[in-house]
Amino acid sequence: xxxxxxxxxxxxxxxxxxxxxxxxxxxxxxxxxxxxxxxxxxxxxxxxxxxxxxxxxxxxxxxxxxxxxxxxxxxxxxxxxxxxxxxxxxxxxxxxxxxxxxxxxxxxxxxxxxxxxxxxxxxxxxxxxxxxxxxxxxxxxxxxxxxxxxxxxxxxxxxxxxxxxxxxxxxxxxxxxxxxxxxxxxxxxxxxxxxxxxxxxxxxxxxxxxxxxxxxxxxxxxxxxxxxxxxxxxxxxxxxxxxxxxxxxxxxxxxxxxxxxxxxxxxxxxxxxxxxxxxxxxxxxxxxxxxxxx
Amino acid sequence: xxxxxxxxxxxxxxxxxxxxxxxxxxxxxxxxxxxxxxxxxxxxxxxxxxxxxxxxxxxxxxxxxxxxxxxxxxxxxxxxxxxxxxxxxxxxxxxxxxxxxxxxxxxxxxxxxxxxxxxxxxxxxxxxxxxxxxxxxxxxxxxxxxxxxxxxxxxxxxxxxxxxxxxxxxxxxxxxxxxxxxxxxxxxxxxxxxxxxxxxxxxxxxxxxxxxxxxxxxxxxxxxxxxxxxxxxxxxxxxxxxxxxxxxxxxxxxxxxxxxxxxxxxxxxxxxxxxxxxxxxxxxxxxxxxxxxxxxxxxxxxxxxxxxxxxxxxxx
Numbered sequence: 244x245x246x247x248x249x250x251x252x253x254x255x256x257x258x259x260x261x262x263x264x265x266x267x268x269x270x271x272x273x274x275x276x277x278x279x280x281x282x283x284x285x286x287x288x289x290x291x292x293x294x295x296x297x298x299x300x301x302x303x304x305x306x307x308x309x310x311x312x313x314x315x316x317x318x319x320x321x322x323x324x325x326x327x328x329x330x331x332x333x334x335x336x337x338x339x340x341x342x343x344x345x346x347x348x349x350x351x352x353x354x355x356x357x358x359x360x361x362x363x364x365x366x367x368x369x370x371x372x373x374x375x376x377x378x379x380x381x382x383x384x385x386x387x388x389x390x391x392x393x394x395x396x397x398x399x400x401x402x403x404x405x406x407x408x409x410x411x412x413x414x415x416x417x418x419x420x421x422x423x424x425x426x427x428x429x430x431x432x433x434x435x436x437x438x439x440x441x442x443x444x445x446x447x448x449x450x451x452x453x454x455x456x457x458x459x460x461x462x463x464x465x466x467x468x469x470x471x472x473x474x475x476x477x478x479x480x481x482x483x484x485x486x487x488x489x490x491x492x493x494x495x496x497x498x499x500x501x502x503x504x505x506x507x508x509x510x511x512x513x514x515x516x517x518x519x520x521x522x523x524x525x526x527x528x529x530x531x532x533x534x535x536x537x
Numbered sequence: 538x539x540x541x542x543x544x545x546x547x548x549x550x551x552x553x554x555x556x557x558x559x560x561x562x563x564x565x566x567x568x569x570x571x572x573x574x575x576x577x578x579x580x581x582x583x584x585x586x587x588x589x590x591x592x593x594x595x596x597x598x599x600x601x602x603x604x605x606x607x608x609x610x611x612x613x614x615x616x617x618x619x620x621x622x623x624x625x626x627x628x629x630x631x632x633x634x635x636x637x638x639x640x641x642x643x644x645x646x647x648x649x650x651x652x653x654x655x656x657x658x659x660x661x662x663x664x665x666x667x668x669x670x671x672x673x674x675x676x677x678x679x680x681x682x683x684x685x686x687x688x689x690x691x692x693x694x695x696x697x698x699x700x701x702x703x704x705x706x707x708x709x710x711x712x713x714x715x716x717x718x719x720x721x722x723x724x725x726x727x728x729x730x731x732x733x734x735x736x737x738x739x740x741x742x743x744x745x746x747x748x749x750x751x752x753x754x755x756x757x758x759x760x761x762x763x764x765x766x767x768x769x770x771x772x773x774x775x776x777x778x779x780x781x782x783x784x785x786x787x788x789x790x791x792x793x794x795x796x797x798x799x800x801x802x803x804x805x806x807x808x809x810x811x812x813x814x815x816x817x818x819x820x821x822x823x824x825x826x827x828x829x830x831x832x833x834x835x836x837x838x839x840x841x842x843x844x845x846x847x848x849x850x851x852x853x
Contacts (some may be wrong), residue, residue, distance in 0.1 A: 355684040378686045394684070 269400030274500070291332050300337075306372065307334035310366075320332040330499025330507075333365040340395050340427065340435040342413035343473050343515045346377050353398035361385045361480070368442035384440055385425055386411045386477035401470065410477035416448060416456035423448050425474040430460060430527040432471040440483035445477070455528050467525040528532040539694040541741030542806070549748040550675045550794050551787075553800040557843065558665040558786055558805045564846035565839075572800060574611070579812075580839045582608035586779075587816040594820035602726035602779040606654075613848040625648055626656055626719065635730050638763075638794050652744060654722040655750070661717040662771040662850060665805070671769070671790050674801040718772050720847060724762065725778035733778055736809055743774040743785050744804060751789035763793040765800050782810045782840050784847060810840040 292309040300308060315327035345351055356376030364371040372385035374395060389411050391393075396412045405420035417430075419425065424445040425435035439446045444461045451457075456470045489495055492502070546553055557565075569756045586605035590596055596604075617626075640820045653674040723735045723743060732743060759766060776783040782795025791800045821829040 355686055355722045 253484075257342070266380070274530065290334065294302065297335075301497045303305060303337055303339070303381065304380065305334050305337075310335045326503065327499060328501045329496055329516055331365070331497050335366055336364060336371060336382050338364075338371060339383055340440075341429075341473075342383065342427070342475060343399055343433075344381075346379055349377060351399060353400065354415035356395050356397070358385075358391055358393045360391055360394060361389055362476055367440070368481060368484050369440060369441075372480075384436075384475075385480040385537070386426065387443075387476060387482055389480065397473075397510065399471075408476040411475065413473050413475045415456070415471045415473050415521065416453075419448055419474075421450055422446055423476055424478055425458065425476055426479045428468070429472045430466070430468055431475070432469055436474070438466070439474075440479060442479055444479050446474075455526075457524065464518040464522060465523055467526040467528055469528055487526070541738045542744060544749075545741040545744040546804075549744065549802060550791070551744070551748070551804050552674050554803060554805045555807075556786060556805065557807045557846075558574055560665050561786065561805075561843070561846050561850050565842045570614055574786055575841075576836075578612055578837050579609070579838065580714065580833060580836060582612065583816065583836075587833075588831065593670055597728050599728055602724050602777070605720065605779055606724055606777070609844060610848075612841075613845055615851065616845060621784065638792070639816075655718060656720045658720070662719060662740075662773070664769040665786060665803075667769055670803070671800060674790070674803060675799060677801055709754060718754055721750065721774040723774070723776035725776065735785065736781065739778075740783050740785065740808060741778045743776045743783060744787065744806075747772045747774045747785060747787040747804075748802070749788060750787065752792060755789055755792055759792075763791075763795060764794060765791045769813040773850065775844065775847060780812060782812060782844065783808050783832060784810065786847075786850075807843065811835070811837055812840045813837065837846055 244337045244508050282452055284332075287409040290309060292311055295311060297309060301467060312333075312391050313327070315322050315324040316330075326329070327464055343455055345354075354376055356374040358372050358374050360373040361371070365513070367384075371382045372389050374383055375381075387410065393411060393479055395447075396409070398412075398418070401417035406414055408414055408419055408423060413427075416425075422516045425448055426439040426445050428438040428446060430438065438460060441461075446461060447459045449457045449459050449465065451470060455467050456472075456476075457467050459464055459465055471495050493503075542553070545551075548823055556562075563849075571624060586601040586608060587596065591600060615628075685759050721743070723739065723746075725739060727733045750774045754772075755766060755770050758770075766789065767786045771786065771788045774785045774787065787803040788803045793799060813833045816832050816833050817829050820827045820831050
């Protein structure tokens with residue numbers, strides 16, 4: 244009798260747990276991966292998701308990933324940035340900004356890759372290039388004259404003499420001659436490119452000072468970084484991006500920009516052209532320098 | 538990503554020759570094999586598969602592709618009855634193949650999966666290339682894909698057992714009467730175009746599976762050690778999506794795939810043979826006048842002759 248009662252209560256407890264898990268389980272995002280074809284491959288990613296965790300994908304993939312648009316809203320749900328919303332659906336292609344990323348099991352030495360394809364990316368102004376080397380493919384930001392079939396070199400070595408760099412190659416700043424045009428600059432070695440990524444932009448390597456290099460950004464600001472930071476040589480692709488004419492209001496809406504308010508405001512001191520000296524050089528180099536001086 | 542055939546060639550150490558081998562072409566051109574009214578029968582088969590077999594206005598590809606295939610095989614078998622019975626055929630559906638081999642730089646490669654239809658025969662197909670051609674392949678250099686490894690885009694799988702047989706039946710063992718792989722048929726019959734393979738990808742798949750079958754048979758016959766075969770194993774393969782046919786004859790000369798030099802395997806590919814240009818199911822009407830009545834347009838009998846020749850190859 245007691246055993247019977249225990250089994251009944253155990254059964255109730257198990258069913259209770261299952262119901263709780265069912266509530267916890269997130270509703271599947273619409274348009275998730277369809278039932279795999281007999282070959283076990285699903286051939287194209289869904290066009291968009293409602294899954295708020297779409298950004299959390301850990302494994303790198305070349306295939307485009309469905310994005311969820313924010314509409315300018317932050318995590319509370321209120322509009323944080325005005326003028327964003329609507330526009331054509333976009334799929335995100337995972338771009339590898341760290342050029343010197345080695346494959347698993349590959350030694351840290353210079354390697355070449357081949358450009359397979361250069362295409363438009365809906366998520367940024369520059370074009371992206373699919374490059375393949377060794378056993379993997381990845382997307383990178385294309386430079387100005389990149390054509391399918393080019394070979395690109397990535398090297399971490401800094402030699403005594405500066406390297407004659409071809410466009411599209413990635414070298415540390417210490418290996419490049421002074422005066423080269425660079426793009427996709429990192430502020431700290433190994434961090435991944437965060438500067439000079441927009442269409443048609445380029446920075447100039449101004450001078451190299453003991454272990455650091457000074458670069459002029461497109462805003463004419465000077466930036467001091469360690470010379471082991473990697474940058475690619477050349478200007479970013481899609482050079483005529485700023486010369487395009489939008490043409491009509493609808494095209495702006497396709498890009499996801501909502502109209503400004505039409506109310507006339509009297510402009511105050513914030514408006515108008517300002518002429519002021521360059522801000523001081525931004526240094527991303529850490530401070531043991533000062534300790535050495537003392 | 539790449540023309541898949543080039544990558545498949547590198548992986549299987551194969552040299553490509555365009556067009557079908559002369560032995561098969563001889564069978565194509567030999568008038569003794571022509572049944573009377575063969576063209577009529579083939580057109581009848583296509584019409585049945587594409588027009589008559591369904592209640593809807595037009596049957597879908599996953600329906601008409603296998604039906605057409607069955608018809609063509611039936612026609613081949615009718616031709617075949619003239620020949621003596623020791624050369625019989627057997628076909629297997631939903632057939633699984635698994636073959637393993639070791640590549641340069643000790644990477645284990647495997648061909649696995651559900652095949653289309655495999656046809657086995659009692660006697661093996663005699664080698665198609667002569668000895669001189671085989672020796673000549675030694676000088677042929679496999680193309681490099683620098684800086685890309687040829688194993689790019691292959692699925693990485695944890696292999697717990699190296700399988701070398703052909704499913705549970707393992708029908709390549711000696712006790713079985715139909716013990717030689719003869720021809721593989723691949724039917725691309727998915728309805729949506731992205732689910733079907735493109736012609737180059739289909740050819741690459743045909744090459745890899747033909748190689749897998751040949752390798753499995755060679756290992757059964759000659760053992761597991763990699764070496765050059767004195768009697769090369771020949772496997773044919775046909776791939777289609779109901780309209781476009783790809784024909785391929787693969788000859789395995791060597792199982793020594795670790796090194797990149799030496800004797801290579803050979804493959805003859807005849808690609809993109811249309812059986813018919815268009816099969817109009819519903820009459821095309823412009824301004825209330827029928828411009829294109831229902832029927833088959835652009836029928837090419839040569840494609841079926843090649844199909845038949847591949848079927849008969851080895852017995853003639």
